[in-house]
Amino acid sequence: MKLRSAEWFQGAKDTSFQHRTAMRALGHVPESFLGKPIIGILNSWNDLNSCNYPHKELVEYVKRGVYMAGGYPVELHTITTPSELMKPSDLPYRNLMAMDVEETIRSLPIDGVVLLCECDKTTPAQLMGAASCNLPTLQLAAGHRSSGSFRGKKVNYGTDLWKYLDDYKAGVLDESQWKELESCMNCSLGGCPVMGTASTMKSMSEMLGMMMPGTSSIPAAHSARKTAAEATGRRIVAMVEEEIMPSKLMTEEAFHNAMKLLAAIGGSTNAVIHLTAIAARLGIFLDLEQFDRCSERIPLLVNLQPSGTGSMDEFYEAGGLSAVIGQLLPVLNGECLGATGESIASIYAAARIDNSAIISSLAEAFKPVSGIAVLKGNIAPAGAILKKSASSDHMHKHRGRAVVFDNYQHMLDNIDREDLEVDESSVLVMKNCGPVGAGMPEWGSIPIPQKMLRQGVRDMVRISDARMSGTSYGTVILHAAPESAVGGPLAVVQNGDWIELDVASGTINILVEDAVITERLQAWVKPDAAHTRGYPRLFANSVLQAPQGCDMDFLRPSCKAEAAFIPPVVGRS
Known part of the structure; x- marks a missing residue:
């Protein structure tokens, strides 16, 4: 097994000496990591991102899994995109985070990557950056938060917020009820507990083979989330040894599968932009017509807000994403690979539905029209x-x-x-x-x-x-x-x-x-530019339109030959 990190650390040349002694200063003794896959764990929590905050703890379980499999973990931090708080929009910072991820991976002695995601834009940002580097990569989600309770009724942060806001504006909800709702709707950590963008993009990641099977819909508070973290750490070491890159998993056929899944789960419209941007990083150019064709005749199989009434807790208990993919297999390309290196046909064939009121079959779909x-x-x-x-x-x-x-x-x-x-x-x-x-x-x-x-x-x-x-x-x-x-x-x-x-x-x-x-x-007179300096100006000057995924024009390869390429390590640090 040829390790990329060896270019930094092995041999007697002066640069290798410099790199090894720098590692010693951090407590990384060469005898502990030389000859082992170095796994970069890119963490995206901070004190303003409630969705990704569980990764502060989960990262330790990923590290344990890496150690158990014979790798050497190093934790790294990137910017994050708390969509609840970023103004005026978190979308531009998706691209900035993707650049952060890409350059962190590209510039450091890393052989494999674990990306810790959850909030809406962190998942696609990480996949965009990883696709541009094409080193073995897996994602781990933080999981969704629990539903709240308001005057005897379950309330889900997100969809129920918009419903109650309409009631408040219409005078159905008074001021005291509105204040009470604020204190009880959003009382735990993790992503929105409905099929919003966070849940959608985790589902897309698993369908694309970038997340361990069965892990995308585990609740944040469930102990299975820690088990998933450890399993992710173990698996990424094997992926380095097997040389399974994102380009082997995120194929054009896999993106078509993801489009079909998007329809079946009633997923977020934001996924159209994100899937397009991720695919283009690999030289796969999706257009709106493909979304239309792939979702044609795919019914809605999932009774979740905002397209239905259920919550993500109920979805997990009903069989989760595995059950949905299992039902969809007849219309998917089953030869596409999952994160285990096996075909999705073999991974999900035995998945079962445990609550047909939340997850339905193709034959008895929740709604006949979706997508x-x-x-x-x-x-x-x-x-x-x-x-x-x-x-x-x-x-x-x-x-x-x-x-x-x-x-x-x-x-x-x-x-x-x-x-x-x-x-x-x-x-x-x-x-x-x-x-x-x-x-x-x-x-x-x-x-x-x-x-x-x-x-x-x-x-x-x-x-x-x-x-x-x-x-x-x-x-x-x-x-x-x-x-x-x-x-x-x-x-x-x-x-x-x-x-x-x-x-x-x-x-x-x-x-x-x-x-x-x-x-x-x-x-028509063109309006004045909203931003005149800094990253927002760079974004406005370089961003592509929505049908091209809103990526930056200079980050999107023009063809497959330009995609997924890490230049060789050259020169001195």
Whole structure:
């Protein structure tokens, strides 16, 4: 076995001497690590990331597993992306974290990698960075937090927050109840306990072979999470010995499997951006049409919020992701490899469903229609998306007049005005919230106007170039491309324009003549840049549009030949 770390430490040359003595200063005696796979454990917890905080403890179990398998663990830290707190958006910092992961792996004496993830963007960021390095890699999730309890009812941080917020704005929930909810909804560590972006991306990672089978849906507080950490540590040493790289696991067929799984679990719309970005790092170029085709005829198998009613605890008890993949095997490419090096067909064939009210079979699906609807038209010629399983079926064919907000602040200032000209058929439109315009925050789930909430309206057609939280729901059209801030047609939609949505035909249009749109675009004035310095400026100047995964143009290879390459170690440190 040829170890990459040997280039730092073995031999009598002066640089090897320098590297070994530097390790001694840290207490790493050469006799303890020479000739062994050095496993870099990239930890992403900090005191402001409640989702990833369990890794402060779990890392010790990973280390134990590495030692047991004959490797040598070193713990390293990267930035993290606590989506609850990062303003205005955590998406730009996904790319920065991916760069941090990539350069940490590339520049240090590491033979294999364990990535400790959970919160929404940490999982794809780590996979993007690892894909660009192509060293043996596994992920370990922190697990989801427990559901809370509010006046005798189970409440899940995420989806229930949006529901209760509507009730509060409508006057159904009073001030004292609202304050009480704040204290009891979110009382433990880990990711959101619903099928939001965190749970979705963990599921995608396991489907891609980058997480140990059966580990993606274990709760944070369950002792099985520690067992999974130790097993991950043991397995990564074997993967170094077997030379199983991300490019061998994350193949084009594996990404197609992930797209099908995304539909079956009612996963987050954010996964479209993330899977596209991860795949491109390997020279695999996904497009929106592939998401559409792969999810076609895949029903919703999982009764979880926001597409259903269940929680992640119930999902785990019902058989977890293993049970879902087992049911999907007839429509998957079963020859793709899992993290154990075996085919997914052999790994998941025996998985069983323990609660059919939460996980259903293909024959008796929870909902017959799921997946991501891809929409195109004169509003979004490069595409927009809609999460079918979490939207209102009766609105999938809809026509209404536009109520337009020029940006997020304009929306906040006007959405609850009593004189807002809006009715339940209106289409709420928000501009300048895309990757260049604002860093593409999760603002796409535009609030229902307060006066409509008081009338009992709980869903309306909404469209923007923003993203939406994976825990959100509604007939919300997202990721409209090209975005407003670069002159996409969404920029020139005006109040009162008729908008027509037809999910079945995959179209979204303003009912305005092409010549009128052209005239409006010619008169359009580009908004001032939101950021003028630092990383946000670099992001805005280099970010690709949503259909390309919002990666930076200089990080995305143009072909497979440029992908997954670590240059040889040269020169002195």
